[in-house]
Amino acid sequence: MQTKPKVTKHDLLASEQLIIKSLMSPLAVLDDENKKAPTAPAAANNLLGLCSIQDFSGVFGNHNSDLHATHADARGFYTYLNNWYTANYWYGDGAVKTWLYEEPYDHWQNIYGVDAVCIFYHSGHGNMTSGGVFQAPMGGKWNNESWFFSNNKAFFGNQRVRYVFWSTCLSCRVSGGLTPISTWWADDSNPGFRMLFGFETTSIDSGNYGSNFWNHWKSGESFSTAWLNASWDIYHNQSPSVVASGANATEASNILYNERFFNWSAVARNWYQWRWYYAASIAARNRMVPEKLMVAELAHVTFEQDEVNMIAKTLGLQNPVAGLSKDGVFSVQSKDKMVSLNEQGHLNIKLANINYKNKKRLDEKEAIKIAENHIKKHDLDHGQKLKFDMIRLGVTAGGNTKDIHQKGEEYITDTTVQFKQEINGVPTVNHDQGIVRVTIDNDGTVTHMHSSVKKVVRLSNFAKNMDLDPKNDGNPQAHLMTKQAIDKSFKEKISGFESVKLVEGSEETGYDIAGMHGRLVEQRVYEVTYEQNFKKLIKVIVPLFE
Numbered sequence: 189m190q191t192k193p194k195v196t197k198h199d200l201l202a203s204e205q206l207i208i209k210s211l212m213s214p215l216a217v218l219d220d221e222n223k224k225a226p227t228a229p230a231a232a233n234n235l236l237g238l239c240s241i242q243d244f245s246g247v248f249g250n251h252n253s254d255l256h257a258t259h260a261d262a263r264g265f266y267t268y269l270n271n272w273y274t275a276n277y278w279y280g281d282g283a284v285k286t287w288l289y290e291e292p293y294d295h296w297q298n299i300y301g302v303d304a305v306c307i308f309y310h311s312g313h314g315n316m317t318s319g320g321v322f323q324a325p326m327g328g329k330w331n332n333e334s335w336f337f338s339n340n341k342a343f344f345g346n347q348r349v350r351y352v353f354w355s356t357c358l359s360c361r362v363s364g365g366l367t368p369i370s371t372w373w374a375d376d377s378n379p380g381f382r383m384l385f386g387f388e389t390t391s392i393d394s395g396n397y398g399s400n401f402w403n404h405w406k407s408g409e410s411f412s413t414a415w416l417n418a419s420w421d422i423y424h425n426q427s428p429s430v431v432a433s434g435a436n437a438t439e440a441s442n443i444l445y446n447e448r449f450f451n452w453s454a455v456a457r458n459w460y461q462w463r464w465y466y467a468a469s470i471a472a473r474n475r476m477v478p479e480k481l482m483v484a485e486l487a488h489v490t491f492e493q494d495e496v497n498m499i500a501k502t503l504g505l506q507n508p509v510a511g512l513s514k515d516g517v518f519s520v521q522s523k524d525k526m527v528s529l530n531e532q533g534h535l536n537i538k539l540a541n542i543n544y545k546n547k548k549r550l551d552e553k554e555a556i557k558i559a560e561n562h563i564k565k566h567d568l569d570h571g572q573k574l575k576f577d578m579i580r581l582g583v584t585a586g587g588n589t590k591d592i593h594q595k596g597e598e599y600i601t602d603t604t605v606q607f608k609q610e611i612n613g614v615p616t617v618n619h620d621q622g623i624v625r626v627t628i629d630n631d632g633t634v635t636h637m638h639s640s641v642k643k644v645v646r647l648s649n650f651a652k653n654m655d656l657d658p659k660n661d662g663n664p665q666a667h668l669m670t671k672q673a674i675d676k677s678f679k680e681k682i683s684g685f686e687s688v689k690l691v692e693g694s695e696e697t698g699y700d701i702a703g704m705h706g707r708l709v710e711q712r713v714y715e716v717t718y719e720q721n722f723k724k725l726i727k728v729i730v731p732l733f734e
Contacts, residue, residue: 260395285330290341314356320370345380360386380454407536408526461586484706559605559626707734
């Protein structure tokens, strides 16, 4: 690793203006009347509404289809916005009913329902028919109805809603003959929303989508990029998707790729443009156990503030102003460029917007070469060993909502090269830790870089969190489970589900980074099938040495 001149905090304070500043508001466009966001949560003002369902017994008559993380998901989305505004409502479980989603009550009293607010967030189950009809079970029954259907009295945006978040499976299909037009346009069912966020695939049951969204947004990403990356941090083999409306492909694409502040205004809906991620060129998953069982002891954070400031300078930020926000995000920004370090020690760098107009795909080998050069140049590996993990492709397509035969070309807009950190000779298994990735558009321009590498201080053969018995356990290293014992442990962890299937290729062995330590684990992902053929993914970990 190349030695860099040390920049002390004194030097930083002397050369830059280091200030503690308020949180960055995504409501700039909404606050025209006051010219700035309020300093404390204001009264409900039709900005936000949320629904989250974990208990589906009110619809299915039992708890066999319950989820476990949807309330945490919605809470994570709400918490950041609550720095400025109180939601009109947050309904959960049995209180979530069809009238909130359907005319004529979807803006009841101009307070309740999807169309009574500018931003609506739903977390729960979702499915899609072969004909493109999205369906979601509610938490309770109303007027003999217990299901929402996208083609049944759903007119999102004819009153107020502009941003619709469906944190569910299969809510925004983009393949298999289906498009967001076939689902969210049928019979003019979108009279005005600007953007809709969802999934092309079955998704993981996780409470982190909402909070991850804001973590990425705070690092300078647009709404759509923040949503896609929020999902990527949870599981790489699911495909998040986003669609935007516009008068034509140019306007819709500009909103899709660049919109970053909430806007009350409706837009023309002549054209839909959508984007999504999927994983490609995936390296084989590690199944080998290290020769010696070790716990990794990790540094608190990888990158210090002075290093972030130095990176900003090498990127050409002229006279950057360094700011530390109230929630612990250190950032340096100059025009469109931004370098940020969050409280988890994740370094995010935004250098440019993706040039989505260039349709000629960048060669994969060239992308890898560019990525490796930038990792070395900016010391993104922080002296830790990396291993190639996969390529992530960003894709876009679009179509005319009035003439479904008039379609835009589907093409790849950007290539992300991802590496995983190696510890004790094996890679990490996390999807949000121990990762370095570099995003390059088709021009060959690096647009984003990310590093969540954790510096290993030392490897220890002393277990820190294992059930040991001093009378019988002279050697904790002898505790490595047999394959039969590991399989039994997984079976016990999924025993509460009635129909479970292992996702092919999801088994991997490696280090799970959590807090100050890295533990050796085996990780698997399972697909759970519930009633009415609803599905969800769950991630399960069995510790091997911790």
